[in-house]
Amino acid sequence: MKAVITVVGKDSVGILAKVSNGCAEYNVNVLEVSQSVLSEMFCMIMICDISAISCDFVDFANDMKKLGENMGMSVHVMHEDIFNSMHSI
Amino acid sequence: MYNTHDILETIKMIEEEHLDIRTVTMGISLIDCIDSDIDKACEKVYKKITTYAADLVPVCQKIESKYGIPIINKRIAVTPIAMLASACQDSNVVKFALALEKAAVAVGVNFIGGYSALVGKGFSAGDYALIESIPEALSVTEHVCASVNIGSTKAGINMDAVKLMGKIVKQAAERTAARNCIGAAKLVVFCNAPEDNPFMAGAFHGVGEPDCVINVGVSGPGVVRAALEKADDTMDLSGVAELIKRTAFKITRVGQLVAREAANALGVPFGIVDLSLAPTPAVGDSVAHILEEMGLEQCGACGTTAALAMLNDAVKKGGVMASSHVGGLSGAFIPVTEDAGMIDAARAGTLTIEKLEAMTAVCSVGLDMINIPGDTPPEVISAIIADEAAIGMINSKTTAVRVIPAIGKNVGDELEFGGLLGSGPVMKVNTASPLKFITRAGRIPAPIQSLKN
Structure with a gap:
């Protein structure tokens, strides 16, 4: 089972570190990272393995959202199924 | 495997373009709640709804968080109440509306539909009493929605019911005049009403439906x-x-x-x-x-x-x-x-x-x-x-x-x-x-x- 984490907002020091740290805390394994910075706008997409997650997925999603709010970034954690459903037949 | 464009498109749809699930509606059959004593019937109705739909709202909230997509309304649709009213000697069928309201509040849903009568070809026992009670039922409840099916391609149009509904719609507005006539906004008059509609105010749980079912709009x-x-x-x-x-x-x-x-x-x-x-x-x-x-x-x-x-x-x-x-x-x-x-x-x-x-x-x-x-x-x-x-x-x-x-x-x-x-x-x-x-x-x-x- 995988989840997609997206982080969007103004670039600053340590975004990737904080988000990865958040994942590690819940035993979520980061599989792929794609990031770009355009005119100070930071955009990162992380694909994570949540098979061995140490808490309820919903709690993880809510905590990461709060982490984003603390950094002034918009963080979304969504189960991969929504993307599979919408973009593949 | 994943395309960045697809991921961002989905998030943009939800965040900026109002993509949401309008409603998850649980259909519940109340056929087994029929009783000639209206108070007993209401008790059964309340018990069945609050048992079946106890987890509806928490489950929907969990899905919202899992997929990051809002589910705007959680609703319940029940068997047309006129069918239950038919068996009752008591003509005060508003009691059913109050039971539905109480159940809706208990499980935390946004609306409950099914204060309804199907009179496409004519009226059976209970239909008149229910229809006549709609204005009062909608004025004493917040969450209850009513609908009446007055015709179909198969049966034609019941113009007796059409005549009656003109009066009922007006009364529903009059009785809630102080609340912007909201009663009439919770009353739909149908032709060819679908039995599995999750949308309000016209949702009801048809007789051909299973005991309980989930429909999504x-x-x-x-x-x-x-x-x-x-x-x-x-x-x-x-x-x-x-x-x-x-x-x-x-x-x-x-x-x-x-x-x-x-x-x-x-x-x-x-x-x-x-x-x-x-x-x-x-x-x-x-x-x-x-x-x-x-x-x-x-x-x-x-x-x-x-x-x-x-x-x-x-x-x-x-x-x-x-x-x-x-x-x-x-x-x-x-x-x-x-x-x-x-x-x-x-x-x-x-x-x-x-x-x-x-x-x-x-x-x-x-x-x-x-x-x-x-x-x-x-x-x-x-x-x-x-x-x-x-x-x-x-x-x-x-x-x-x-x-x-x-x-x-x-x-x-x-x-x-x-x-x-x-x-x-x-x-x-x-x-x-x-x-x-x-x-x-x-x-x-x-x-x-x-x-x-």
Whole structure:
């Protein structure tokens, strides 16, 4: 089972570190990272393995959202199924 | 494996273009709650609903967090209460409405539908009592919705019921005059009512349905409009139809995912996904704005019916492949007070009731959420219902009337309901008298289209 984490907002020091740290805390394994910075706008997409997650997925999603709010970034954690459903037949 | 564009597109749809699941509706059969003692029946109704739907709201909230998609409403639809009322000696059937209200509050749903009667061909015991009680039931409850099916392609139109409903709609508004006549906004008069509709105010749980079922209604007019906005202005209509189909597919797939997940989590069969484009009063979530994006100066202009017909058809074609079971109303909704673009068009006088009537021939449902002058005579309301029912009967489609007589108000005044029901101007109604026609009552025979065997 995988989840997609997206982080969007103004670039600053340590975004990737904080988000990865958040994942590690819940035993979520980061599989792929794609990031770009355009005119100070930071955009990162992380694909994570949540098979061995140490808490309820919903709690993880809510905590990461709060982490984003603390950094002034918009963080979304969504189960991969929504993307599979919408973009593949 | 994952395409960055796809991921960002999904997030943009949810964050900026109002993609959401409009409703997860649990259908519950109350047939086994029938009792000749109305108090016992009400007790059984309350117990069954609060048992079956106990986890509905928490399960939906969990799904919202898992997929990051809002589920705007959680609702319940029950067996038409007239069937339960038929068995009761007590004629105070409002007790059922109070039991439904209590159950809705206990489980935390937004609406509960099914204070309904199916009288397409005639009245059975309980139907009269229930229909007569609707104005009171809607005035003493907050969450209960009522509907009455007065005709079908198979049965024709029950004009006795049409005559009665003109009066009932008006009374529903009068009894809630102090609350912006909200009673009438929770009452729908149908022709060809579907038995698995998840949308309010017309949802009820049909007799052919399982004991309990999950139906889902999707939304997403904003997503369709945004897709069209990005497209080239010179794109021909084949291209526009294709674009709408692709977008409808994506929207419906989310509905299918949520429906399956909710059904599994609740241990209840999945019923249908309703492929509807349901607007909200929020800016950017309007069906009228899609039509305007297609090239009309304002909704209601000549060409509106054609544009809507194409939109409706493309939504169905895109949606039908995205879901294993499609049902309910399935089509574009045109509720005036719930759609920012329609409200503007009605205020500007571009959109009239006559144009809306034509539009109902090519889209889902019918004359929906239209404020009419408070002094509109009941026979005119009945005649509006008869006209809509005739369109539904002849075209083998669902049509409905949900008009709100704005008590004490006139053309141009406004009614404000708040929330998803929105607000809007009182629209002009043709008041040439149909009294003699409506007073004849009786039945309009089933049309030749009904003889398909």
